[in-house]
Amino acid sequence: xxxxxxxxxxxxxxxxxxxxxxxxxxxxxxxxxxxxxxxxxxxxxxxxxxxxxxxxxxxxxxxxxxxxxxxxxxxxxxxxxxxxxxxxxxxxxxxxxxxxxxxxxxxxxxxxxxxxxxxxxxxxxxxxxxxxxxxxxxxxxxxxxxxxxxxxxxxxxxxxxxxxxxxxxxxxxxxxxxxxxxxxxxxxxxxxxxxxxxxxxxxxxxxxxxxxxxxxxxxxxxxxxxxxxxxxxxxx
Amino acid sequence: xxxxxxxxxxxxxxxxxxxxxxxxxxxxxxxxxxxxxxxxxxxxxxxxxxxxxxxxxxxxxxxxxxxxxxxxxxxxxxxxxxxxxxxxxxxxxxxxxxxxxxxxxxxxxxxxxxxxxxxxxxxxxxxxxxxxxxxxxxxxxxxxxxxxxxxxxxxxxxxxxxxxxxxxxxxx
Numbered sequence: 001x002x003x004x005x006x007x008x009x010x011x012x013x014x015x016x017x018x019x020x021x022x023x024x025x026x027x028x029x030x031x032x033x034x035x036x037x038x039x040x041x042x043x044x045x046x047x048x049x050x051x052x053x054x055x056x057x058x059x060x061x062x063x064x065x066x067x068x069x070x071x072x073x074x075x076x077x078x079x080x081x082x083x084x085x086x087x088x089x090x091x092x093x094x095x096x097x098x099x100x101x102x103x104x105x106x107x108x109x110x111x112x113x114x115x116x117x118x119x120x121x122x123x124x125x126x127x128x129x130x131x132x133x134x135x136x137x138x139x140x141x142x143x144x145x146x147x148x149x150x151x152x153x154x155x156x157x158x159x160x161x162x163x164x165x166x167x168x169x170x171x172x173x174x175x176x177x178x179x180x181x182x183x184x185x186x187x188x189x190x191x192x193x194x195x196x197x198x199x200x201x202x203x204x205x206x207x208x209x210x211x212x213x214x215x216x217x218x219x220x221x222x223x224x225x226x227x228x229x230x231x232x233x234x235x236x
Numbered sequence: 237x238x239x240x241x242x243x244x245x246x247x248x249x250x251x252x253x254x255x256x257x258x259x260x261x262x263x264x265x266x267x268x269x270x271x272x273x274x275x276x277x278x279x280x281x282x283x284x285x286x287x288x289x290x291x292x293x294x295x296x297x298x299x300x301x302x303x304x305x306x307x308x309x310x311x312x313x314x315x316x317x318x319x320x321x322x323x324x325x326x327x328x329x330x331x332x333x334x335x336x337x338x339x340x341x342x343x344x345x346x347x348x349x350x351x352x353x354x355x356x357x358x359x360x361x362x363x364x365x366x367x368x369x370x371x372x373x374x375x376x377x378x379x380x381x382x383x384x385x386x387x388x389x390x391x392x393x394x395x396x397x398x399x400x401x402x403x404x405x406x407x408x
Contacts, residue, residue, distance in 0.1 A: 003390035014379035018306035
């Protein structure tokens with residue numbers, strides 16, 4: 001009984017300790033995926049490098065802008081443009097710039113899980129462009145990409161498309177401005193399509209333990225009864 | 237001596253696996269090097285065996301559920317293990333269990349009894365992960381090590397910690 005109590009206490013201690021750090025215990029086998037923060041949280045501050053910016057010049061041929069992708073040098077932001085994505089009136093080329101924003105905006109109703117990036121271009125968009133933001137493996141996953149035309153807000157959710165790669169979130173936009181990925185500040189459990197499997201796997205494990213435990217307990221009981229029987233016969 | 241060898245293997249693995257091209261080899265070789273620590277020790281001394289197999293397997297599933305529950309319940313940002321590293325994860329998690337809760341636990345138990353074995357293997361396990369985890373994670377690492385070591389002591393079993401550790405590493 002004392003052993004069971006110690007294991008139960010260790011389980012509770014583990015739950016508490018793992019709950020205090022995001023995303024909880026893991027064995028660290030996957031190679032680390034460092035994220036370059038403008039404003040790093042204390043837990044990720046050690047070894048943090050400043051985030052990089054990005055620049056792209058897009059050619060305009062026969063009145064149509066080329067298909068191309070702009071990205072930051074550290075790969076934390078990628079925005080892809082389809083052919084003819086821009087209004088190219090009077091232009092022979094278009095410049096796109098991506099800059100991490102400092103100081104970090106901190107809207108009351110949102111929690112950003114990435115840097116905020118300013119994306120500008122010398123021509124407006126006329127087609128949706130695909131925007132991908134990478135996020136750190138050391139923070140809870142964002143649920144949406146947010147957009148604002150001013151750092152003071154208001155911030156508007158652009159939603160999030162089906163995730164193509166781990167630790168990335170993507171959406172589409174037809175406007176330039178400020179972008180960040182995050183989740184509502186009052187959300188207790190930020191959601192993402194990326195890891196719905198883990199809760200299901202744990203639920204299956206728990207159900208398997210409970211279901212398999214019943215026949216095991218019955219078997220044990222039978223064995224105990226059988227062990228008791230000779231003694232009963234001896235007594236009679 | 238045994239603890240120093242295990243720590244040297246773990247730290248070398250942690251440093252080598254940070255380089256993307258070396259990750260797989262570092263994990264597999266690290267797992268094999270850790271597994272070598274049980275050489276010469278009988279299975280029953282290590283908590284290995286096929287008796288009470290149903291109980292051991294069930295215990296392993298329960299330990300896996302406990303190890304994964306905080307991550308599964310709270311956040312969707314679990315660090316997903318790339319599929320290409322699955323075999324390596326199995327090798328290193330089995331190696332770690334054989335080394336920490338197998339050979340090191342048995343050696344410490346011989347030297348100072350169960351309390352020293354539980355505490356000593358947990359401390360060594362935590363120190364071994366100091367290079368691969370941010371300091372903030374080490375509390376959870378230590379608590380996981382303590383839970384697995386207590387299971388090893390309470391049930392005289394290493395099969396369940398191996399199963400639980402393998403499942404947890406494959407999931408994360």
